[in-house]
Amino acid sequence: MSSAGEKFRIGSQGRTLKEKLRDLFFGMFYYGMHQQIMHTAQKYRDIVYVLIMGEALGMPILGNYYTLRLIPYIVGDFIKIKELVAREVDVLELMHEGHAVH
Amino acid sequence: MAIHNTPFTLVAIGLLIYALAYWGYSRAIDRKIWQPDPARPTPAHMYTDGVEFFPVGRYVLYGFQFNSIAALGPILGPGIALIFGWLPAFLWIIFAALLIGWVQDYSALFLSVRNEGKSFGPLAYELIGPTARKLLLGFLLFYFLLINAAFIFVVAVVIDVFPSSFWSLLFLVVAAFITGHLVFNVRMNILAVTALAIALLVVGIVVGTLFAWPPPGSLTLGGKPGSPYTLWLVPVVIILLLGSLLPLPRLITPMNYIAYYPVIVAIIALTVGALASPLTGIELAVPAFKGFEGTFGSGPLWPALFVAIACGAISGWHSLISTGISSRQLDVETDARPVGAGAMLTENTVGLTALAAWVVLAPERVSPVIFPQGATKLVAPIAGGEAAAPFISTFFSIYMVFMAITILTILGRYWRVVMAEVFSGTSLSILGNKYVASVLGFVLPIAFVLTGSWINIWLYFGGTNQLLAGFALTIVAVYLLQQRKSASYSLIPGIFMMITTLAAIAYQVYVFTVATSQAMLLHPTQNILKEAAGIGAVQAVNGFSVVVGVIMFILGIAMFALLLKALSRAKAAAVKPAQ
Numbered sequence: 001m002s003s004a005g006e007k008f009r010i011g012s013q014g015r016t017l018k019e020k021l022r023d024l025f026f027g028m029f030y031y032g033m034h035q036q037i038m039h040t041a042q043k044y045r046d047i048v049y050v051l052i053m054g055e056a057l058g059m060p061i062l063g064n065y066y067t068l069r070l071i072p073y074i075v076g077d078f079i080k081i082k083e084l085v086a087r088e089v090d091v092l093e094l095m096h097e098g099h100a101v102h
Numbered sequence: 103m104a105i106h107n108t109p110f111t112l113v114a115i116g117l118l119i120y121a122l123a124y125w126g127y128s129r130a131i132d133r134k135i136w137q138p139d140p141a142r143p144t145p146a147h148m149y150t151d152g153v154e155f156f157p158v159g160r161y162v163l164y165g166f167q168f169n170s171i172a173a174l175g176p177i178l179g180p181g182i183a184l185i186f187g188w189l190p191a192f193l194w195i196i197f198a199a200l201l202i203g204w205v206q207d208y209s210a211l212f213l214s215v216r217n218e219g220k221s222f223g224p225l226a227y228e229l230i231g232p233t234a235r236k237l238l239l240g241f242l243l244f245y246f247l248l249i250n251a252a253f254i255f256v257v258a259v260v261i262d263v264f265p266s267s268f269w270s271l272l273f274l275v276v277a278a279f280i281t282g283h284l285v286f287n288v289r290m291n292i293l294a295v296t297a298l299a300i301a302l303l304v305v306g307i308v309v310g311t312l313f314a315w316p317p318p319g320s321l322t323l324g325g326k327p328g329s330p331y332t333l334w335l336v337p338v339v340i341i342l343l344l345g346s347l348l349p350l351p352r353l354i355t356p357m358n359y360i361a362y363y364p365v366i367v368a369i370i371a372l373t374v375g376a377l378a379s380p381l382t383g384i385e386l387a388v389p390a391f392k393g394f395e396g397t398f399g400s401g402p403l404w405p406a407l408f409v410a411i412a413c414g415a416i417s418g419w420h421s422l423i424s425t426g427i428s429s430r431q432l433d434v435e436t437d438a439r440p441v442g443a444g445a446m447l448t449e450n451t452v453g454l455t456a457l458a459a460w461v462v463l464a465p466e467r468v469s470p471v472i473f474p475q476g477a478t479k480l481v482a483p484i485a486g487g488e489a490a491a492p493f494i495s496t497f498f499s500i501y502m503v504f505m506a507i508t509i510l511t512i513l514g515r516y517w518r519v520v521m522a523e524v525f526s527g528t529s530l531s532i533l534g535n536k537y538v539a540s541v542l543g544f545v546l547p548i549a550f551v552l553t554g555s556w557i558n559i560w561l562y563f564g565g566t567n568q569l570l571a572g573f574a575l576t577i578v579a580v581y582l583l584q585q586r587k588s589a590s591y592s593l594i595p596g597i598f599m600m601i602t603t604l605a606a607i608a609y610q611v612y613v614f615t616v617a618t619s620q621a622m623l624l625h626p627t628q629n630i631l632k633e634a635a636g637i638g639a640v641q642a643v644n645g646f647s648v649v650v651g652v653i654m655f656i657l658g659i660a661m662f663a664l665l666l667k668a669l670s671r672a673k674a675a676a677v678k679p680a681q
Contacts, residue, residue: 011433012159020161027165028366030292031158033359035166035427037286040351042153084151091239091523092223093426094516 010034042084049074049081057085107386108379109458109480112192116454119196120447128204128443131591135582136212138435145219146431155219157433160440167445169362170423171207172369174253174505175413175567176453180460182410182468182560186403187391188461194407195457198415199450202595206571208442209578209592210421214429215438217581221426222574229580230668234661238573239524241657244650245570246517248563250543251550253506253513255559256470257338258330258551260506263318263471264499266310268334271503273306275341278357286351299360311496324630328471330551331630338507339544345511346518346540354511361504368477368501369452375480376458382483387464399557399613399624405606408599409564414453416599418570420446468557474498510544517543549646554627558610562651565606569658572599576665583672593669600665604658611651618644 010031014020052070054061056078074081105111132138149155158166183191214220220228227235261268277299284290284298319327321334345353375382394403400410413419424442432438459477477498482491521542522534532538550559575596582589617624621637628640 010156010158010162012162013433014159014161023159023161024165027159027162027167028169029165029359029362031162031166032169033285033355036350036355038153080151084153090221090223091519092242092422093221094519 046085049085053078053081057082105380108384109376109386109461110379112188112461113373113376113454113458116192116196116199117451120199120450123200123204124439124443124447127200128208128439131205132208132439132443135587135591136209136435136438138212138438140434140436142435144215144432144435145429146433149219149430155430158431159433160437163428163431163433163437163441164444167207167423167428167441168448170427171413171417171420171445171449172365172452173413173509174256174502175417176411176449177414177456177473177502177505178252178256178470178560179411179414179564180453180457181470181472182400182557183407184388184460185392185396185400185410185468185557186394186407188386188388188457189390190403190407191411191457192454194411195415195450195453198411199447202571202575202599203416203450204443204446205592205595206416206418206575206578207420207424207446208438210574211424211429211432211442212435212438213578213581214425215432215435219430222422222577225425226573226577229577229584230664234664234668237657237661237664239520241566241570241654241661243517243520243524244654244657245563245566246513246520246543247547247650248550248559248566248654250510250513250517251547252559252563253510254335254338254342254544254547255330255551255556257503257506257510258332258335259328259470259556260474260499260502261334261338262322262330262332263328264314264474264496265316265318265320266314266496267499267503268310268337269313270303270306270310270496270500271341271507273302273309274357274361274500274504274507275344275353277302277306277360278353281356281360282352285356296360299356300363303360303364307493307496307500310500311493314496323634324627326627328469329627329630330554330556331627335548335551341507342510342514342544343540345507346514346543347536354508354515357511358508361508364497364501364504368498369455371481371485372455372459372477373451375477375484376455378484379458379480384462384480384483386461388461397557399555400561401606401609401613405565405602405609406561408602409561409568409606411453412564412567414450414456416568416571416595417449418567418572418574420449421571421574470502470556471499474502514540514543549643550650552628552631552643553614553647554625554631558613558624558647561606562610562647562654565603565610566654566658568599569603569607569654572596572603573661573665575599576669580665580668580672583669584675600658600662604655604662607651607655607658611648611655614644614647614651618648 012023014023050057050059052067055063146155146157180191217225223235223238226238281295281299284295285292319325321332322329323331396402396406400406428441432441459473459480462479463472463476465472474495478491478495482494485494518536518539521539525531525534553559575592579589579593579596582592616622618641621641623629623640624644632640
């Protein structure tokens with residue numbers, strides 16, 4: 001994520017007027033779509049994690065041969081994955097998939 | 103020409119007051135009440151996950167926050183408020199901008215930042231109780247219904263009077279599909295895709311203007327242009343269902359992205375047009391004050407004015423945005439004021455410039471179609487004169503249609519999500535089904551549209567929106583009292599908004615009840631329904647509005663009572679102030 005952040009200058013604290021305007025226009029036009037892309041990608045990742053590590057995450061999905069082959073690639077991020085997948089999401093949070101309502 | 107009689111004066115005075123609100127009052131509240139500490143870690147740093155929680159720069163977040171809150175509300179409200187003259191509308195906008203609007207956005211943002219980035223639902227649950235969250239969900243269902251009704255009404259009448267906007271809308275939909283494909287599947291450079299999408303929009307405006315077919319009113323039942331009883335509703339609802347049901351990246355995400363460009367152009371054009379009015383000779387055409395009484399439909403100045411201009415003054419929806427996303431991405435606490443208060447004051451500016459477009463015409467009847475006409479009158483002299491007027495007129499009409507359509511497609515999804523949440527596990531779980539909920543979300547609002555009365559639908563919507571703002575302001579006050587801090591800057595506006603909006607909803611229930619019980623037409627366009635299906639159908643449509651209004655009122659009163667209880671509990675509580 002940090003590389004994406006650097007690329008899109010999400011964490012930029014503009015100092016000069018030019019930088020401030022660039023950040024402003026980025027936030028105004030692109031950032032919303034960027035955020036939606038990030039959320040969509042995360043949804044797909046969540047599905048993959050649940051399929052691979054469902055049992056470890058508390059879901060009754062038994063591991064199989066392919067799961068065992070894939071585990072070494074994601075086991076390092078297990079705590080973070082668990083936090084993301086098991087996080088309680090309030091229904092009101094699902095209402096941010098778009099810009100203003102009025 | 104007297105300069106004081108031009109839109110310039112309104113905008114110039116407004117901007118001065120906004121500067122005072124930002125650099126004066128909001129700074130004082132920031133320092134005295136919330137006391138931001140740049141060293142204190144925000145949720146963005148405490149729970150960084152790269153998706154929900156991560157630090158975002160101040161200007162990026164300000165731009166995003168403004169994008170999230172800028173929409174159709176500030177544009178339409180001032181039109182109805184002109185029933186009382188331009189002065190009350192102007193005073194309410196600047197009064198709210200100074201003392202209420204930014205207070206809600208900024209405080210809700212800070213409340214969430216100080217509470218682990220929690221969104222409005224969990225905050226209501228925690229600070230008020232489980233019943234508050236349930237009431238909030240129920241309230242939101244009806245709120246969505248009313249916004250849908252208000253915006254479907256706008257789309258129907260604007261397309262009916264400006265058929266060019268429908269063809270431009272088709273270009274937007276096509277451009278959105280192409281953009282979505284190029285961005286998400288082909289992974290083309292965003293700048294190239296943006297250039298292509300904007301080119302398509304420009305072509306859409308030109309083609310729409312030149313191919314303004316059929317003539318206004320051709321598809322209207324009864325043949326009178328500007329009526330919501332129009333067959334244009336059929337293709338519009340199809341587009342809305344597509345947007346609601348297709349995956350986000352297919353239509354909604356790219357459509358929102360593209361549609362935002364005309365929004366910014368329109369805001370800039372209106373601001374420049376208003377500031378240049380002493381040079382262009384555009385004067386105020388609406389009387390300053392018409393009286394306190396209003397019409398039977400609107401009711402008296404209090405409470406109608408305070409719910410008519412909603413988002414340009416204060417909007418409850420913003421608290422959902424502030425608490426859900428921005429609070430999780432605030433880099434340092436000191437950014438809360440520029441992001442929360444700054445974005446809201448920019449939104450207030452949109453409301454003010456929209457008022458400038460409304461006041462240059464003096465129509466006999468309030469209708470959403472007056473706005474594109476007024477905006478054209480304001481902007482045409484600085485953008486090509488009479489020759490460009492048809493294109494500018496199309497531009498402002500598609501601006502309204504684009505805004506309404508993008509919002510409606512998202513609302514369709516929100517409605518579906520809340521329906522699924524509310525009805526899951528009950529005997530009515532079928533109502534939470536994706537397709538059933540989507541169809542209901544766009545068909546039920548048609549019942550409101552058939553009332554034909556723009557003012558009443560808008561005042562219902564404004565009432566619920568402002569009531570949500572009252573809830574948010576009072577929840578902030580509960581938190582501040584728990585922390586033994588001064589809460590009056592939030593509590594007084596919160597109580598004022600709740601009492602005012604409940605009164606406004608109650609008055610609208612009264613209007614609909616009178617229309618139903620006395621078999622009265624709420625608006626002359628209801629004659630079409632009367633002739634087609636009899637007075638019983640008119641009564642049924644108006645009666646439906648009574649039922650919804652009564653439910654909204656009961657939910658609002660229940661929430662008000664819970665908040666008062668929570669306030670008294672908070673006063674009695676002895677909590678150590680947050681460090």
